[in-house]
Amino acid sequence: MTMSEGQLSTLQEEALKRKERLKALKRKRESENNNDKQSEGQFLNLPKPKFRSYKPQDEELQKNALPLIVPDSVEDEIKEQLQSSNAKVVIDELDITSLAPRKPDWDLKRDVAKKLEKLERRTQKAIAELIRERLKKRQADLATIATSEPAQPE
Structure with missing residues (x-):
């Protein structure tokens, strides 16, 4: 099988195009690597994490841990509610006609x-x-x- 000169020239053109694309990809990767090095410097400026319910094992991260908060006792709130429920509700003040519709x-x-x-x-x-x-x-x-x-x- 012999190839004509027209086919060889198209194959050569395609090979050149491929080479150009590969060079462009290499340049792109190099620029991304440079950007990554610059972004590492930006990571140093990120806010420090706050640990509310997690106790980290690393000593540096333990500095960022917040102190444990003890919840209020529920017993006090229940006692208050029970005391308020023991108070007598005056039913005489309640007007039944205001509850019922005027015209049924x-x-x-x-x-x-x-x-x-x-x-x-x-x-x-x-x-x-x-x-x-x-x-x-x-x-x-x-x-x-x-x-x-x-x-x-x-």
Whole structure:
């Protein structure tokens, strides 16, 4: 198998590109190493740890350990609560009406309000019709009375 000159030139170009990338990676690593050395100096300026619940074994770290805090006794708090619970609660001062809702059926009224509005309109129309019918009957009765009975002189 023989390779043509065009293929050789592309292979050479690719090899050169690889070499350039490798050089760039080497430069990058060297700059990172220099940065690491500089960052070590920054670690010296970090805040020191505080050990609240852990007792370190290293003597240098033991200097940073905080003293143990003894919690308050719970017995004193319980005694205070028991004493306050023994005090008599005056029930007479408690007004039961303030606890109960003023109108226990307010939710029923709210739900039925729309239906009541419709019924109210219908009843008003029905009452108006009844009044009109009575007035028509009276007019008809008055007309028959006036035409049928002659006026009597007194």
